[in-house]
Each structure stands twice: as structure tokens, then as C-alpha cells.
Amino acid sequence: MNAIPLTHTRISEIINRLDYFHGLETETLDQLAAGARQMAFRRDEPIFHKGMPADTLHIVVSGQIKVFLPQPNTGEKVVALVERGESFGVASLWLGEAHLADAVANKDSHLLIIDRQALMRRARVDCVLAGRLMDALSHRVKDMMRNLESCTPKSAQQRVACYLWQRRPADAGHHYDVLLPTTKREVATKLNLTQETFSRVLRQMAEDGCIEVKGRLIRVLAVARLEGLNSATRALQPE
Amino acid sequence: MNAIPLTHTRISEIINRLDYFHGLETETLDQLAAGARQMAFRRDEPIFHKGMPADTLHIVVSGQIKVFLPQPNTGEKVVALVERGESFGVASLWLGEAHLADAVANKDSHLLIIDRQALMRRARVDCVLAGRLMDALSHRVKDMMRNLESCTPKSAQQRVACYLWQRRPADAGHHYDVLLPTTKREVATKLNLTQETFSRVLRQMAEDGCIEVKGRLIRVLAVARLEGLNSATRALQPE
DNA sequence: CGTGTCGTTGAGCGCTTTCAACCCTGGTGG
DNA sequence: CCACCAGGGTTGAAAGCGCTCAACGACACG
Numbered sequence: 001m002n003a004i005p006l007t008h009t010r011i012s013e014i015i016n017r018l019d020y021f022h023g024l025e026t027e028t029l030d031q032l033a034a035g036a037r038q039m040a041f042r043r044d045e046p047i048f049h050k051g052m053p054a055d056t057l058h059i060v061v062s063g064q065i066k067v068f069l070p071q072p073n074t075g076e077k078v079v080a081l082v083e084r085g086e087s088f089g090v091a092s093l094w095l096g097e098a099h100l101a102d103a104v105a106n107k108d109s110h111l112l113i114i115d116r117q118a119l120m121r122r123a124r125v126d127c128v129l130a131g132r133l134m135d136a137l138s139h140r141v142k143d144m145m146r147n148l149e150s151c152t153p154k155s156a157q158q159r160v161a162c163y164l165w166q167r168r169p170a171d172a173g174h175h176y177d178v179l180l181p182t183t184k185r186e187v188a189t190k191l192n193l194t195q196e197t198f199s200r201v202l203r204q205m206a207e208d209g210c211i212e213v214k215g216r217l218i219r220v221l222a223v224a225r226l227e228g229l230n231s232a233t234r235a236l237q238p239e
Numbered sequence: 240m241n242a243i244p245l246t247h248t249r250i251s252e253i254i255n256r257l258d259y260f261h262g263l264e265t266e267t268l269d270q271l272a273a274g275a276r277q278m279a280f281r282r283d284e285p286i287f288h289k290g291m292p293a294d295t296l297h298i299v300v301s302g303q304i305k306v307f308l309p310q311p312n313t314g315e316k317v318v319a320l321v322e323r324g325e326s327f328g329v330a331s332l333w334l335g336e337a338h339l340a341d342a343v344a345n346k347d348s349h350l351l352i353i354d355r356q357a358l359m360r361r362a363r364v365d366c367v368l369a370g371r372l373m374d375a376l377s378h379r380v381k382d383m384m385r386n387l388e389s390c391t392p393k394s395a396q397q398r399v400a401c402y403l404w405q406r407r408p409a410d411a412g413h414h415y416d417v418l419l420p421t422t423k424r425e426v427a428t429k430l431n432l433t434q435e436t437f438s439r440v441l442r443q444m445a446e447d448g449c450i451e452v453k454g455r456l457i458r459v460l461a462v463a464r465l466e467g468l469n470s471a472t473r474a475l476q477p478e
Numbered sequence: 479c480g481t482g483t484c485g486t487t488g489a490g491c492g493c494t495t496t497c498a499a500c501c502c503t504g505g506t507g508g
Numbered sequence: 509c510c511a512c513c514a515g516g517g518t519t520g521a522a523a524g525c526g527c528t529c530a531a532c533g534a535c536a537c538g
Binding site for chain 1: 274308310318329330333334336339340362363364365366367369370372373374376377378379380381383384385386387388390391392431461
């Protein structure tokens with residue numbers, strides 16, 4: 001971890017480049033910048049741990065952050081992968097409580113870190129800022145909902161099918177590509193699977209001609225088949 | 240479902256009685272009331288379905304609402320149980336997108352329903368209102384995080400232990416009581432378990448002298464034993 | 479008393495996990 | 509150019525665990 005000392009004008013530059021802060025009052029931008037700093041994290045370096053007080057807002061400037069729940073047997077459950085322009089740990093921050101999960105840098109990353117006091121003070125008077133935080137939280141809820149949805153189904157095949165189906169582009173024709181955002185092992189934990197099972201399921205689906213796998217690139221060939229997997233296991237039975 | 244025609248003053252009364260709207264500008268209260276109505280739902284009556292447009296804010300005035308993800312095999316995954324004074328479906332509402340889950344009345348219930356336009360219009364100028372929505376969403380995220388945490392562990396025992404441990408009161412001594420908010424079957428689905436497995440685990444833990452079960456009331460006798468069962472749900476200590 | 483819902487208990491099966499070894503690819507240095 | 513290595517990924521065999529299915533018990537309600 002490495003705090004990067006930057007002039008206020010430099011911080012302001014960074015803030016201005018982020019969509020997150022587009023269109024905010026200059027008064028807000030100034031005050032946020034005054035309570036902000038940038039930090040660099042190496043791969044695998046922890047940002048915060050579950051249970052620590054949440055007194056700063058974290059926004060990803062570059063790299064990728066993994067948010068996860070530590071599990072009993074040194075395992076972990078990936079809750080979210082945060083990329084450039086997104087924030088994380090917002091719920092805890094807003095409530096002024098302890099962090100609910102751990103966060104580590106998945107790659108070498110730069111974070112913009114803003115003081116909670118400055119943020120809360122401005123959120124009380126600048127509705128646009130409050131709205132941005134609502135946006136962030138709403139997307140988090142949406143993401144967690146999908147997460148729950150795709151890690152709940154019984155069979156591993158259904159979970160993988162669900163995962164791939166959720167990632168189909170809006171204009172999806174018969175086939176489309178999905179690029180895994182990280183290692184297969186971590187994607188597997190997001191689905192509550194082991195990397196082994198994940199691998200086996202992918203191979204099976206590939207053999208069935210449903211998908212093609214080239215490293216982290218997965219080409220879905222038959223969307224209908226995915227939907228079939230999601231609703232099937234019951235198609236066999238007449239009611 | 241039954242729309243209850245009420246005078247504006249009656250609606251205002253209801254709004255004033257809810258903590259949700261405490262301390263808001265009168266201008267906000269008036270406009271929200273103007274776009275509000277109350278509705279009654281019988282037990283098992285659907286409020287909305289996944290995929291429907293989210294164009295109203297729902298707040299529970301009385302009763303209990305179950306928010307769940309429909310599953311392939313006529314199963315369901317309970318995401319949240321919403322009680323008096325709480326709202327649901329806020330994330331979809333804020334984003335102006337489709338609902339992410341289904342909602343049904345778990346008991347006979349009354350809901351306060353507020354028009355999205357009125358809400359968004361006021362949230363743009365009344366930061367306190369925006370703050371309330373942030374509160375609601377933050378608690379939802381917190382709740383979903385706990386949900387994820389308690390339905391992720393491998394063993395059924397760990398999940399149940401985690402669930403009970405999360406519900407320990409702040410001032411917990413050696414023992415405390417947990418009252419299940421609904422049927423054991425639904426609590427089980429929240430933990431991604433069948434009611435049968437849930438039942439078996441409870442019996443096992445009771446035999447071990449770890450808990451006592453009397454219907455939906457569970458008395459935890461040995462908190463330490465719970466922590467032993469899932470040692471990693473606690474905050475991590477630095478190495 | 480029937481009837482329905484909730485909850486319990488039992489038996490057997492199938493899936494996922496576990497643990498193991500192995501493969502493959504990219505990077506590094508001789 | 510090749511030998512070597514580490515990390516990500518694959519594959520195989522065995523075993524544990526929760527699910528399914530089915531029957532039964534408890535309790536409330538009419």
C-alpha cells in the first residue's frame with residue numbers, strides 16, 4: 001500500500017475525469033477534493049477487512065478490486081468485482097458502521113479515497129451527490145440479486161447456465177461472447193462452486209455443443225439451450 | 240388486492256405516522272401524499288412479479304411481505320422479509336428498471352404506495368428524502384450481505400449456526416432467544432436448505448445441548464459453540 | 479371429527495467436494 | 509533455443525452430504 005501525495009489540483013483532475021462526479025456543484029467537488037487522496041495497492045494487497053470501521057469512500061481509478069466474504073476453511077465467497085469508475089463499501093459507509101466484507105486488490109490498482117465527513121456533509125445539501133450514491137447502491141443491490149440468483153439453483157449446470165444467461169447482451173442473437181472478469185477459480189466461488197466442478201461443467205456444456213471455451217472467453221452458441229437448462233429438470237415430468 | 244380510497248388528509252396521517260418520513264419538508268410530504276394511495280393485500284396475494292416495471296415505491300404499513308426469487312422447480316429463494324415501516328423494491332425503482340424479484344403478502348397486509356415521479360421529483364431537491372432512501376438501500380445491502388454470508392457455507396450446520404449467530408442481540412450473554420420471523424420452511428429456503436435438513440440440523444444441535452427449540456422460538460444456550468461451528472464469520476485479526 | 483398446513487423422521491440416491499496427480503502456457507534466464 | 513518454473517486449469521477416483529420421496533405426527537380450524 002502506498003499513499004500518493006498529490007496536489008489538490010491533481011486530485012481535482014482525477015475527480016473530474018470520473019463519471020461518478022460529473023455534473024456536481026463545484027462547491028461539492030472542491031470539498032470532496034479537499035478530503036480526498038489517492039492510494040496505490042499491489043496485487044493481493046488488502047484494502048480493508050470485515051469489521052473495520054468504514055470511514056472513507058473508495059472509488060476505483062484503475063485496476064480491479066475483489067470484495068469477498070471470508071469463509072471457514074480459508075475459502076472465500078466473491079461478492080463483487082469492482083472496476084474503474086465504481087465505488088465499493090458504500091452501504092457500511094452511509095450507515096457509519098463496520099465493513100461487511102473484505103476487499104483486496106485483484107490487480108495493481110489505484111483508488112480515490114474520500115473522507116466520510118466531507119462526503120456526508122455534502123450529501124446533505126447536494127441532492128445530485130446523494131443521487132449518485134443511490135445509483136451506486138442500486139447497482140450493488142442489482143448485482144447482489146443476480147449473484148444470489150445464480151448461486152442458488154441446485155445443480156452446478158443450472159448455476160453456470162444462469163451466469164452465462166445473465167451476461168447475454170441486450171441485442172443478443174443466437175450466440176454471443178462472455179469474457180470472464182477474473183480467474184475461473186474466482187468466478188467459480190461466485191457461483192458457490194469449486195474450480196474443478198466449474199471446469200467439468202464447462203467441458204460438459206462444450207461437448208453438448210452449447211458453448212465454446214477458449215481460456216477466459218466463452219462463446220455461447222445456443223441461448224435457447226441455456227434457458228432450457230434453467231427451466232428444465234422438470235420438463236420430464238407432466239406436472 | 241384491494242385499493243382503498245382515502246382522502247388526502249387520511250393519507251397524510253399515515254405518512255406522518257411512519258418513521259420513514261419523519262422530519263421531511265412539508266412540501267415533500269404534501270407532494271408525496273398527492274401521489275400516494277393505500278392498498279390491502281390478502282395472504283399469498285402477489286404485490287409484483289419479477290420483470291414488471293417498477294414505477295411505485297412500496298412501504299409496509301402492516302403485515303409482512305416476502306421478497307423472493309422464483310426458482311426452476313417451483314421452488315423459491317426468500318431474499319427478504321419486509322415488516323412495518325420498511326420499503327422494498329427501491330433499487331429497481333431508483334434505476335427505473337424492472338423488478339428483480341417477486342413479492343407476495345406473507346400475511347394480510349397494508350401497503351402505502353407512492354408514485355415514482357413524485358418521489359424522484361422530490362428526491363432531486365430534498366436531500367433528507369434522498370438520505371432516507373439511502374438508509375433503506377443500505378439496510379437492504381447489509382441484509383443481503385448477511386443473507387449471502389449465511390447461505391454460502393458448505394455444511395448445513397454452519398449455515399444454521401451462522402444464521403443464529405447473526406441474530407444474537409448486541410448485549411448477548413451466554414444465551415439468548417431467536418424468534419423465527421416466518422415458517423421454518425421459508426427460513427430454510429433463506430439458508431438454501433430444505434425444511435427437512437433444517438429440521439434435522441436443529442434437532443442435532445438441540446441434542447448437543449447447543450440450543451433449545453420450542454416451535455419458532457429458539458433459545459441459544461452456548462454462543463461459543465456457534466462461533467466454534469463457523470469460526471470465520473468473525474472479523475479477521477491482523478496476522 | 480375431517481381437513482389442511484406445518485413439521486418431523488426415515489431410507490436411498492446423486493451430486494459436489496475433496497484430494498490427488500497431471501497438463502499447459504507464458505515468462506525467465508542460461 | 510531450450511530448460512525450467514509457477515500459476516492456472518484439467519482430469520480422475522473416492523467419499524460425504526444434502527436432496528428427494530414418502531409416510532407420519534402435531535396442531536389449528538371449520
